[in-house]
Amino acid sequence: MKVLFIPCDGDGHAKKTVSEEGVTRTQHAAREYHKKAKLRRAKTKDQPVHDKRSPRKSSSASNSTSSTDTPTDEPLDIELEARRQSPNQILLGASRSDPFNTIGDSDSGIPLYVHEMLDHAISYHWSEMCLTDGGGPNAARTEIMQSVMHSPAAWYTIVYAGATHNAYQYGGRGTTKQNEQLRLMYKTKAIRSLMDYIQENGDKVSEEALLSMITLASHGTGESLKGHDSYKRQNLSFLSHLHDVEYYVSMDTGMEHLHAVYSIVDQRGGLRALRRKSLAIVIQLCDILTSWRDLQRPHFSLLAPTKWYISMRSHQPDTVAQGMLDTLATGFHALVSDGYFGLDDIVKVADSTSIFSADFDQLLSTHDLPKDQRPLQTPNMALVRYMRWCVLHDILMLRDYSTDDNIPTEQVLHEICRLILCAYAVFVVVPMPPRSKLHAKIAERLSSILIRAVKLGVPGKQPDLFLCAVAWGWMCTEKAVGYRKLEKLLGSYTTLLEFTVVRRKPESWSTVENILKSFLWMDTYCEEPGRKFWAGACGLAEGENVIGQDFS
Template identity: 25%
Template sequence: MASNKGFSLFFLHHNPTGSPPDDRQLNAAARAHVSRQALKNRSARPRNLKFVSYTPETMRHGDGSGPSTRPNDTYGEERQVSAIADRDRGVTDPASRRMSSCPLRPAGWDPFHSFAMSGMGRDEHLMLYYAFTTTWPQFGEFESGRRNFAQSWLWRTLESPAAFYAGLMGSATHYTIFCPTARIQNRILAMGLKWKIQAIRAVRSLIEQHQSGSPREFTNSDLLAIFVLAIHGSINFSDEPEPHPLSPFATYRHMHVYGRLQPGKEHMNAIYYIVDQKGGISNIDQHAFGFVLPILDMLYNARLDTPPRYPCSRQLKPMVQEGLWAPDLEAHQKLKTLGECFRTSPDASLPTAPYLEPKMVKLLEVMAEVTVALDHYCRRGPGAPDSLDVLANNCDWASHAILSLPPYIPLAMSRSDLDQQPDIDTTTILHEICRLCTLLYHDMVLLPTPPHTGTKLRHSTRVLCLIQVIQRKDPIEDLRAFDFLTWAMVIGGIAARFTKLQVSYIKLIEKVARDTAWEVIHPRWERYLWFNTFALRNERTMAPNTDIATRALIVTLKAPCSGKTTAEVAEITGLSVRQVNRIYARAIERGFNPITYKNHRLSYQ
């Protein structure tokens, strides 16, 4: 076979139709190379084309382009090993999972073996392989959607230098966050900076052409390059503790990774401009952007406390009626209980709760249903959703709805401003607390982001301020409003853990805990929005339905536990002594030491 050594790195021609390109869209050199490789592959492996995969060990040797081939080997050295070994990623990384080589289906194609990428070094091969097998498959719903997404992104990446280098940079950034203990991390991080510079130069050239009046329009590949650069505007590598056990949605679509990234304003403005120029979000490549651009739009504007720019692309689906979910007995009971206090009376026999604004009712109903389905998914068993993909549609609808809801009180108003505004009544303040707590719950359970975004701290700060304003007004006589405020204190208190606000929340919760028994108030919370997370579900001594979020909060905040022994705390919370000690130990490991042990009793530090 002819050698590739004389070829330079080239890219596929842009495909304006949005469909996967074929060999007619390749340039002459690519067609010749594909023909040679296809003939060789048909004779060697006609039905089982696979990616060439690499280990960090192979990456440390040489700087040649691609894998080496032996003279008598007609297929080349196909390495059936993981691209990243567990020891390189570290056994302490909770988000890590083994990444194996990805065999293609019959009649598939191999982008690293069939196309003339002779200018690519081993780092480029590794990062493209990592993107195709680890990062891109996180998007799209169900197997077909993920396959279409990954294939579309690969085609777009190979269509332009800007998208190619941006893709390498994005993959390198994800790798450094997802695999923090890998031995090759420093080199990949350095290469990522190099690729970012190359991507920015290529994008700048495209923009200059556009500004000079070039008839060339922005392509989907150009949009992809700017999209990736926007996501990776800046990175927060700090190790911040999570304030609560993670929802399964926290790692869905790798939100625990992308939540550390701060989108760049200039690139986001460029995205909005290009999409507008192309006639709106419905006129761009839906396989490439249909799932991810609305999410980026929501996350970017959520940080700014502004509504999403794009309309919601989701339509609510009746999960039960469409056979996507068959609630079991426990789920049916939860559907009756969860969110009960956010419903209106069907016959109008009872007045609407003072904290409930009518346009919040449907949104809260959907969030409660998704929560119950998520709980059933965690418990498994007959009728449970097969995957989080089943819940993603309604979850994204709810996300767009709550993020689009404007504040009832201007965000710029401080506590003193509120005290001096007699025209802002208690009902309006309750409506705003309800909106903010729904945003907090959304950020904890449905579209969770890591603490690096500052979302939980921002909203919990506002909730605390509004609760204090209400407490200085006339006493709350409506029992429904009192219970609602208690729920708001707990939601805000969970979000404020490991921050300067937690002491203030502790004091609020202590007052309630002194006057109300645990057995009385805990069931009331479950009539609002509440998710029983299972952070300790593997503990043999823990019942599978134990409400860890609630009990960990009570233990850590010490609301009813000050001055108690660990045995007494265990009795109050229903945990074992071992589990109480473990919760304390984990809090201390994360830099939070709220208590001291003195004579085997607990006290505030």
């Protein structure tokens, strides 16, 4: 360390020592600083420097440089080193990463945007789908970031997914050219990196490669960006919005990637054998959502049974939630009490669904309250978020009797109950947009099984169940926008209404509502379409001209 002694006068002020040329020490230091800075700038730009100083002053400065090192030399060296670094590295900071040299040209403007999309993926995209049972969202973010740092395929894929999700959020406003170019480039690089990895490693697929494959599977072509406008997204139920169900439903599924993931995970012993839990959950949810879109059984079993997650609940249900727990699913229990013991699996799933519904309703009622007004005992949001997928998985795992011929009454009742659960799920558990065509599928299957039920005399034996099924079928039909057989389907339910026993009068709504609540119901999502159903039913009873069908 070099010390510079500055002479002071009696008052403690520095004396202005003047050199032989009449230049003060301060002026000399300032000139040296600006001269070196000018040389550095010229060196950086590879341009010659023309010293505009007078020969006398330049000579003086040159002579003094060799003999005197000012205390500014060390900071200047630091500044020079900083100038040699990429501007993006300075902007990104030490915490940002570029493991695969994607920074590129400092004048392109793309690199910083790449990291913005990575931040978006980690902070807003993956944290919504990667749920944990104790570590919170940070655990998932950490695991995803570890994969990104160790695998080029994961790096390109996650950035591509983040850019796609960001583009979706623009809705009707359109996406930027920068975003379109990044998605095209990084998707190409992701696929190429994944192919290179598989060619080099064969069947020894890492979990980072699995993450890349399941991400590509969930995004398909990645071109269906029919996102909601911001004001519409804000009106979505907050759990649906957090899970981005709308986003993933808008994507077509890359089934080749998904089937490859199924095969690899099966060879390793299933999802529980994966080291990264966030990866197992991502694959689990992608499997459930893909199966839900087609009303099929999921490929994988749950990481833990639904009852285990139910046992993790620690809050106290409020009065409304307790009332729901006392009422919901009692209609299914009544069927078993009537001797239909083959419906035990239905009752078990209905009980889990009612618990989720009560917790969900209690969470919704307190979510918009200021923090200081929220009760201490509220459901755990992460647990409710994950329970919905577990409940949906259990519903989809129920046996499907719709394709069986000449099935007995008990199996007809089983199929009616299963489809009621599916209808409730599409409205409440994991809501799906009408463009998914799922409402039409459920309504079509309910209509078919109810026609068979009429022939078996079910409306007289189980009038409450029959009315409940007709109501859910009608409500699903109302959501089947664009369905080519919509008129025929509405006509079918119009005729099925004739077999219900409740008088179709507006004042009978309370009776109908109580029947529906004895099975599965949630006012927030069901009351409006339910009232619309009963208004339509009453309108038909008053003589509206609607074509019916004969099931005899």
